Amino acid sequence: MEIAFVGESSADAAGVNKLTEALFGPQVTRCDIPVNVRGGWPALLNDLPTVIRATYFKTNAFGLVVVVDSDGTSLHPSSPDNRRVIIDHLIATSRATGRNDRGPLRVAVGIAVPCIEAWWLAHENSAISEHTWFNRHTHPGAPYNKLDLKRQLYGTTVPSIDLETRKMIEAAEIAARNV
Numbered sequence: 001m002e003i004a005f006v007g008e009s010s011a012d013a014a015g016v017n018k019l020t021e022a023l024f025g026p027q028v029t030r031c032d033i034p035v036n037v038r039g040g041w042p043a044l045l046n047d048l049p050t051v052i053r054a055t056y057f058k059t060n061a062f063g064l065v066v067v068v069d070s071d072g073t074s075l076h077p078s079s080p081d082n083r084r085v086i087i088d089h090l091i092a093t094s095r096a097t098g099r100n101d102r103g104p105l106r107v108a109v110g111i112a113v114p115c116i117e118a119w120w121l122a123h124e125n126s127a128i129s130e131h132t133w134f135n136r137h138t139h140p141g142a143p144y145n146k147l148d149l150k151r152q153l154y155g156t157t158v159p160s161i162d163l164e165t166r167k168m169i170e171a172a173e174i175a176a177r178n179v
Contacts, residue, residue, distance in 0.1 A: 068109075070114055119175065
């Protein structure tokens with residue numbers, strides 16, 4: 001089964017792809033998206049409708065996995081900055097149909113709180129969790145912030161795309177073994 005992956009960076013997509021492959025085995029293969037998304041959340045927000053249509057019409061992908069960081073935005077359903085709600089709306093309005101040889105494209109969405117690096121480091125530190133992040137304002141001295149997570153995973157707060165991709169793939173393989 002071919003699955004396409006898109007995130008705020010190619011490194012994010014590569015990490016989630018590796019996790020998916022590790023969890024589901026050889027029945028999952030990566031399908032390259034014929035659209036190059038660069039520029040984080042703003043670019044993904046702008047390009048997602050094109051990504052959905054291109055994945056449906058120009059590939060044989062069974063599904064598309066979309067992963068973004070929450071970046072401190074609210075996950076409450078009524079919040080105007082809830083990235084899940086925004087993405088769900090884009091998916092609903094961009095849904096491609098019409099190919100006689102297939103059903104609709106399935107889209108899965110992951111919102112990493114506060115960022116995808118937390119997913120890859122949570123197995124090392126039980127304090128890295130959505131609960132801890134959401135309660136950080138009520139507990140002075142929260143155990144981490146986004147820059148700490150980047151430093152822990154990459155050894156720097158500003159990694160090159162090659163370092164970021166390599167570390168995410170390594171971390172995804174470890175995460176898959178811990179599931």
